[in-house]
Amino acid sequence: MNSDVRDILEIGEQNQPKQIKKKKSKRSAESIKRPQGVHREVWGLMSKDDPDQPPLIPAEEPQLYKHPKAKLRYGVRKWRWIEFKNPARTDSATFCHWRCANDDPDKEYPFAKYNKKAQLSTYTDSEYASYLKDDNWTKEETDYLFELCQVYDLRFFVVHDRWDAEKFQGKNRTIEELKDRYYKVTGMMQKIRGADDSKIYVFDPEHEKKRREQLEKLFNRTKEQVEEEIYLIEELKKIEVRKKEREKKQQEVSKLLTAAGDLENSKITNNNLKAKQIENKTVNALPKPSKLKQRKNSVNSNDGSISVVIGNRPSKSSQSEGLISPSSVTSSVPESKSSKKPIVFKPVSESTGIKFPDTKVSGVSLRSSRTKLPQSVGLKKIKAIEQLLDELQIEHKPIATETVCDNFNDLRSDIVLLYELQQAL
Template sequence: MNEDVRDILDVERGGTALTKESLMAPDPKKSRRTDPSMKRPQGMHREVFALLYSDSSRGSNSSSIVPTDTGSGYRQPRARLGQNRVRAWKWMGFTNPARKDGAMLYHWRRATDEGKEYPYSRFNKSIEIPSYTAEEYNKHLSEDQWTKEATDHLFDLCRQFDLRFTVIHDRFDHDKHKRRSIEDLKEHYYSVCNRLNKIRTAREMGGATPELVAYDAEHERKRKLQLERLYNRSHEQVEQEEILIAELKKIELRKKEREKKQQDLQKLITAAEQSTETGQKMTKRGASSSNKKTRTTTPQKGSGGGGGGGGGSGGDSAVVFRSYDKSSGVSLRSSKVKMPPSIGQKKAKIIEQCLEDLHVSLHPMPTEQITLDYNELRTEILLLLDLKATRDSWEFEVQSLKHRLESVSAEKLPRDITPHHSKKSALSDLVASGHSSGRKRRNALVDGAYKKARK
């Protein structure tokens, strides 16, 4: 029992008996003692000295926490001289293997390295330039535009300047030989190298395929010409190009928006056609329970896509009331006439306002037939709202195109075309794509949906 108490109180085992005096006495192990020989240096703050020398395990080997010029904190540095002798250095001459003139150069070097090769000679890399005989040149390498003297001069410069063709072009003797461009020099050099490679590979290795260097001089000439034209553009030309690029981006953006609106409008028309076909089929078959289930699931083919123009729900709005009445397990029929959560508050209030204008109760008696008719009516109202928003969007776009055409001055148009006729034809061309073919059908659908909602 006493040993357990000693463990709990963190008292050493086997010592004296547990008394009040022994428990209240300070622990000799936990007492902190500082080395009396370590005194706080003059000018050092007491807190810094406590951080450095409070730990007894560090002792006098603790280093300063601030960067100093000495390696031992605040003590005076002492020179640490080794016992070994200083290595001797000697002023000696050397030759660079890259030079062929045997020039003697001098530098300081360790005495032990005397007679060794120049250490930087390993960086002396040179390109191997092929050579040819007079027989090979006359038989395989001769050209009408190049003489043998000009070719020899070109290859000598390539060996001297390691294929730095800018320097080679500068040192080429244009007065003695015909004046050449850098592309001409490179084309002739690589052409000679490829022909030599083919000849020697066929002679030594038979039918082996040689490694050839592909160089298109014509492409390089066109590229440099284009860069020169680009560099020589005036400030006005640069600004005009930036304006044209910005207009091109706007045109592409408007084109994408028109395509998206056409797709959304087509989805609305498809959903309306499917809704009409489904209603006709259900009228013929009667109001049986199995037919009602089919009526609730079939129109989901037209779902998908966003609403056009005014931000409607597109094809989903045409079937949202029928797809919402799906439920698993037991449910009340009154839950099928609730407003679906996918319809925003703004549209929900518009639908409620339309129902009030038609003198239709917002909470009708939820019989089977009333529920189906009520959802069908709200679907038609929602489809009518989407079509109206799409029509407003198209009308706004047509008006904006008209204003753009009217801003064009009559002087820029051809003289044989009247301004009114040209504006009208241009406007028709701008709005006719994807719009004229379905205009009558959309108008008929809008009128039919509105009449059905009024009934």
């Protein structure tokens, strides 16, 4: 409390000794581990404050510029203000520019090489009189045209602007007429001098007029016309997309119809193969013919019975004469290759409908597993199959006999084919 009052009244601050606060020493820097590959002696010699740099004797650095000078590979070259003439000009005008003192003073102006001029065809009076006469053009007009083309480097817009109609009784010429006359004269001169016809340019003035008219119409369109054109282009793109989709659907329908016909043919083929398979099984089930070896024929005269021995097993006939036991009857069908190698039925692959996998497994299996739908059939198709089976009042899981399994799988395959056709249409 007293100290607060003294502080307010500013009394006794000078007489009281200042209290020295002891500050705890803190580590200036955390201990850094010795890097791998540095020897212990070298690490001990390095400074602890800045371990990245070894201790050096402080030295005063010389005062430098704020920005260091550029280190040039060569010394500074001297430049001179000298006069020059542009060889592209014909008026012998003199200009001045800076040039290196080491350069040749008679060196040609470097930008003169970019002055390219068009090389025009020339003609003589005799050539004009023989080949270049035209009822709509005089020789003076043709000479004046070629002179302007030479001066303005075939810039026909400038040539048309500089055309002096007063020299030729106020006869104005359009750009198309100037181009037509120039290219006709140039083409004729090239043909006279033996140039290839494919390299001669032919100018069509009517086409040029139509092109310029179309460009003017395109440039003078209003904002509403531009928006209408954009709208029509987008509609055209939509029509083309719908047309492609329609063509794609028609191709799919034609494929499905073709596949349906192939499916009917495959069913007929399968039935024929099944009939042949059953026939081969019946032929193979008959006993093989063996040579009849009659070892003993005994006729009892007392009772009139006849005993016939076939092989090793004798069989007695009935009491009446002329009757032979069924075991004595042998098959007259000869052995054939088909009996040795029976035909194995293989179903024809179907391109549409449902492809049921083969359920031939070793051991015992349930025949009802043949009616199980494969995983490739989607939920929509399964629902369509169930709905149509309900309409036909057919059980979803019938009794799994061999005939029922085959017919039931064919029925569901036809249902899926019908569903795909409906979706395609």
